[in-house]
Amino acid sequence: MKKHNFSAGPAILPAPVLKEAAKGVANYLGSGLSLIEMSHRGPEFTAVIEEATALTKELLNITPDSGYQVLWLSGGASTQFFMAPMNLLDAGETAAYIDTGTWANKAIKEAKAFGNVEVLASSKEQNYAFIPKGFKVPKHAKYLHLTSNNTIFGTQYQRIPKSPVPIVCDMSSDFLSRPVEISNYGLIYAGAQKNLGPAGTTVVIVRENLLGKVNRYIPTMLDYRTFIKEHSMYNTPPVFPIYVSMLTLRWIKKTGGLKAMHRRNKTKANLLYTEIDTNPLFAGTAAREDRSLMNACFVMAKGYETLEKDFLKETEANGMIGLKGHRSVGGFRASIYNAMPKNSVQALVDLMRDFAVRKG
Numbered sequence: 001m002k003k004h005n006f007s008a009g010p011a012i013l014p015a016p017v018l019k020e021a022a023k024g025v026a027n028y029l030g031s032g033l034s035l036i037e038m039s040h041r042g043p044e045f046t047a048v049i050e051e052a053t054a055l056t057k058e059l060l061n062i063t064p065d066s067g068y069q070v071l072w073l074s075g076g077a078s079t080q081f082f083m084a085p086m087n088l089l090d091a092g093e094t095a096a097y098i099d100t101g102t103w104a105n106k107a108i109k110e111a112k113a114f115g116n117v118e119v120l121a122s123s124k125e126q127n128y129a130f131i132p133k134g135f136k137v138p139k140h141a142k143y144l145h146l147t148s149n150n151t152i153f154g155t156q157y158q159r160i161p162k163s164p165v166p167i168v169c170d171m172s173s174d175f176l177s178r179p180v181e182i183s184n185y186g187l188i189y190a191g192a193q194k195n196l197g198p199a200g201t202t203v204v205i206v207r208e209n210l211l212g213k214v215n216r217y218i219p220t221m222l223d224y225r226t227f228i229k230e231h232s233m234y235n236t237p238p239v240f241p242i243y244v245s246m247l248t249l250r251w252i253k254k255t256g257g258l259k260a261m262h263r264r265n266k267t268k269a270n271l272l273y274t275e276i277d278t279n280p281l282f283a284g285t286a287a288r289e290d291r292s293l294m295n296a297c298f299v300m301a302k303g304y305e306t307l308e309k310d311f312l313k314e315t316e317a318n319g320m321i322g323l324k325g326h327r328s329v330g331g332f333r334a335s336i337y338n339a340m341p342k343n344s345v346q347a348l349v350d351l352m353r354d355f356a357v358r359k360g
């Protein structure tokens with residue numbers, strides 16, 4: 001039986017993408033070779049990475065004259081925590097960060113190795129249950145760093161804060177889940193394994209004129225300009241993750257692009273949050289106005305805490321995978337990324353309802 005995959009990451013991918021990827025691994029377009037045993041400089045893979053880049057630009061409305069470059073790196077989003085400041089922040093300069101949880105904290109820690117870090121706001125004292133607002137971004141900052149969706153705590157910026165300086169954004173867990181105004185950003189990075197493809201590639205979108213302004217030596221493989229100059233092929237790129245990401249990008253385009261994706265994501269999240277809010281046995285953990293469309297965090301309501309293990313067991317018995325909440329929040333987390341079908345969310349909602357009738 002096919003499972004309902006609510007895992008936070010590596011996460012669900014569209015069924016037609018997996019089917020096509022399997023074919024490409026066995027015998028790429030009838031060539032008699034697997035895509036992953038071909039030269040990355042050959043015409044087959046060159047076409048794949050060019051299409052992945054072109055589709056990313058098309059979906060995000062990145063025009064050729066806008067100065068943005070789309071790059072395919074490895075090392076995960078965690079490498080971007082230090083690669084971004086290494087390339088953008090000189091010693092003695094200041095970068096502004098917003099502390100919205102575990103991933104933001106890791107980004108802050110790494111940036112401190114390269115310059116001064118001002119943490120403008122934090123929601124730590126409420127266990128990261130909301131997105132801080134009303135902070136002022138200082139003009140002397142080199143950039144403002146945000147984590148657009150907080151995978152662990154289930155919060156998401158619904159509006160991007162006003163910033164007089166370029167925004168550097170970790171979009172790992174909501175990349176291509178909604179339209180984005182690219183001109184608001186200086187740099188976007190996203191590890192593929194939440195919403196785009198298999199683990200192993202990280203997409204970076206950077207405004208080229210921000211680069212080349214720091215004085216330190218940047219190792220070749222950590223310099224964004226290397227990837228720009230060599231079209232992400234200075235060395236062997238992660239060919240399979242890029243291939244699957246390209247197939248996902250095709251799927252997003254075919255299913256209507258980012259507006260349609262956002263509409264479907266809102267429908268799915270509403271379905272689940274409505275159940276969390278109205279079912280007396282469950283309670284949401286994140287502030288309503290900041291709730292994530294990608295990761296819904298919830299717990300057993302007051303008085304029903306002892307039922308947590310029972311409910312988790314029932315989800316598993318019903319083919320639902322990955323619903324145990326992160327240890328720093330507890331309870332449950334339903335990751336409902338782009339590829340999650342509405343009927344899987346409906347299955348979870350039906351089980352919650354049925355559970356309340358039996359145990360409430």
Ligand SMILES: *Cc1c(COP(=O)(O)O)cnc(C)c1O
Pocket residue numbers: 009075076077078079103147149150151170171172173191192194
């Ligand atoms: C998963 C995640 C990361 C870490 O990604 P890796 O690719 O494992 O380094 C960073 N930021 C966010 C928001 C994430 O969800």
